[in-house]
Amino acid sequence: MAHDITRRNLFRSTLKGMAVTLCVPVLDMVLNSSGEAFAATGTALPVRFGSWHWGCGMNPDRWTPNATGAAWEITPELQHLARFRGDINLFTGYAALLDGRANEPHVSAVWALRTGYAPKSKEDIRDPSFDHVIAGAIGGGVRFRMLNMAATGSETDSYSSSGGNAINPPEISPLGLYQRVFGPGFKDPNAGSFAPDPDTVLRHSVLSGFNEERAALLREASAADKQKLDAYFTSVRELEQQLSLELEKPAPAEACVRPTVMPKELPASTEIEQVTASHKLMTDLLVMALQCHQTKVFNMVFSPSASTLRKAGAADTHHMLTHQEPVDDKLGYQPDATWYSQRSMEQLGYLLDKLTTAQEGGKPLLDNMLLYAHSDTSFAKMHSLDEMPVIMAGKAGGRVKTGLHIREEGAPVSKTALTAMRAVGLKAGAFGSDSMQTTQAVTEVLV
């Protein structure tokens, strides 16, 4: 079917330079054949993937439990996640390996985790990030192959890349997110009647013609330019597919209720209370977008690497504090900097609350997804590359066992990314390059 041809093309372009073998995703096909009924009957619910990023890490001593396996205890810095102990897996000891390249603080490690290659700088992000690969595989069949959000309101706060230094830009305000998802293009899956919008029909038909020029342009383009054109035509195709879904009567979605109140436009701010407010509004919209089957893959940035978060009236940002604040002799950590990482965990808890409360087919939405939360470093004062904090939440539709603490000192953190890819159904053989290349997933958590 025509759909698959595009998908293969997408794979070719997104996976360039990356040792990954992918089959055409089984999950999508399961979905499609029963898609009309999935939400109503509770069968073949789609598996979702999401990532959640906070900046400037944590304190490994106060973060890492002593015990591994199922018998681990909640540590001081995981307090905000205590109620989700049974829903999460904690990964510790994993490292970003640079292969001799310099550690560009707050850049190398986070992109090493995302792409399996530690870049020299922000201009060296070579390979696609694993969330992008996941979106390529399981993100179809819904309006948005991927939704990106940044609670800080900055267009550059994104760790999702299609490779070749292209960043997938985020939605930067709750209002923008609302308009994109629940604006005029939204078709209520539970509406009684459905009539395709003639303008959408027209737009769809116009975009279908765009592919005609592709071959002629590619013939004369240089290699670097071919990549650009590929990305452009993939984007055209995505919008075309989005429109084609708007022309179909959507499958009913039991829990979908279009938010009636449009969020107010908030000024972009890095002040933590405003970021938190923005994060909560975006989270609420995101969870409803998932329940309404508008997307299956998302990336949320609560705070960027080198966290720009600040308190009103304070001269120093979270990032500046991690470097300047002395380690308190009595406490054994930096109290002011740690306050920010704790606020971050509290907000991760907010997202998990929402994903647990949201139900589909009589189960929490979280059961049908894998949420991968991580930071850009562990101990930010030293821009540490080891002990990268990774938390995965959710059972990915039964493919993942939860409640475990997995510890592998010095293992490449790409292993956790490969684990996530396999958990959501990708037949990914390997991920990463050089010493970050891994063919091994963390099998203890996979069913």
Place this chain on the structure above:
Amino acid sequence: MWRDHKILGTKIGRIALSLTLGAAIAVGLTGEGSVKAADPVGSSAASLSFRRLSQDQYRQSIADIFGSDIKVSGRLEPDPRREGLVAIGVANASVGAAGFEQYDAAAREIARQVTDPAHRDVLIDCKPRAASGADEVCARQFLGKVGRLLFRRPLDAGESDRFSALAGRVAAEKKDFYSGLSTSLAAMLESVPFLFRVERAVPDSNTTVGGLRLDAYSIASRLSFLMWNAPPDDALLSAAERGELSTDAGLGRQVDRMLASPRFEHGVRAFFTDMLVLDDLDGLQKDPAIYPRFSNRLAADAREQTLRMIVDTLVRRNEDYRSLFTTRRTFMSRSLGLLYGEPVTSVGGWEVHEFAAGDPRAGLVAQPAFLMAHSHPGRSSPTLRGKAIREVLLCQKVPAPPPNVNFAIVQNVKDPRFATARQRLSAHNTEPMCSGCHKLMDPLGLSLESFDGAGAMRSQENGSPLDLGGALGAETFAGAQGLGLALSKDPALSSCLVNRLYSYGTGSALDQELPWLEQIRARYETSGLRIRDLIRAIAINDAFYRLSPAVAPATVTIANDRKETPRGS
């Protein structure tokens, strides 16, 4: 299969328009037709490269072609910066899914405005026989005319046929001529030849060494984006069509015409916005408790102040680039007046302001735009300011800090021994691993410590007096005025400007010395670095449009068009 494209197609056919879907339109450069039309030199051996329009170029294109009445609303794909310039960033960028959605929305909204009753009589220079149906002649005429400006070359015959056919079918179906026109126009606005500057290179017939050079329309675009940051106008496209851009005299005539145009000021603004990273001021945040006078409005005015000063000095007064760093003449708005503590009487407007001799606020680096952009949200930063002077103004790369540095003292303002940044930095620089790079930055930035993180004057920090001594190479000085003077004498300042102009024009970093560019620099460094002269010298130089054999790849071949042709220029 509910997502099956073919089934969907049938469904659409059934439920609505009788469009032939796949063949409805094809947009862009196709086949030989466009090669001939777009290449008066007459060669069919070509290679294409693509540079995405920046946001400013997109907006400027719409304003130039349809007038400022037509609004571009909503967000557009963000512009990445690479090797110091957005011009290089967008030359390496494409369009992502979210970005294409934005271009699609913008295109439809622009097309709707252009064809709506309020604008159609002015913007569409023909009338359909009846507004309730198709009119091929008028559609073809309008789309051909607008398409030439949007694509920066004439439409080829295939494109012209397809766009007018699409307009005709939609017009017939919807019984509305203008709906048809609007649909075709929107399609043009989100297609490759509009969203990307397509540069077509052909074998260089002017040299004996081979290599490639841009074809006439690509020369026109390179020229107009360099000088105006806007697409070629009708006169420039006509000159390209007549082959005039391949003669020295013809090229010179166009360059002089463009230098004299009011659009040149916009071009100069766009270049310096890019070079000086002034777009950073858009999203700049300061803590309101620490800097109560700071606001988005102030940041926008600070940026405008710098640009006005640049245009006034370099374009209107035709002064040397180096004088930007010492000039006492500037512009004030009301909000800037409050920051400066200078009265500004005109309410919404701008006033010329001349600082007294010896005032430390003279010159570009003492302007709030530079000072606030290179500071922390709640504090000034001699290091960030010094780094910006090195990297932005002198094109010198400062290495990243080592990852495992102890910064504790640098920012521990609570310790009374380290009240000023100078005291904190000198303590920090007792570490040899730090001092190497800080020596490059701090002596420059410390001379600007009489300005706080929002750009306001101050005489002390945390109650301690400030020592404003600074150094640039062997030159030592005190305060912003001394820094400005030292900068204006540094040869790196002029070569940086020339290199940035080149990279801005070509969309590529300068990774080797180019003799022709070096000659231009040497000549004007002595006789005066006037922006008109520099841009003219680059724009009339044939080398600016050549992909030299040294950088063009050996695999560029004429016979086998399937070979990949990586392009080095």
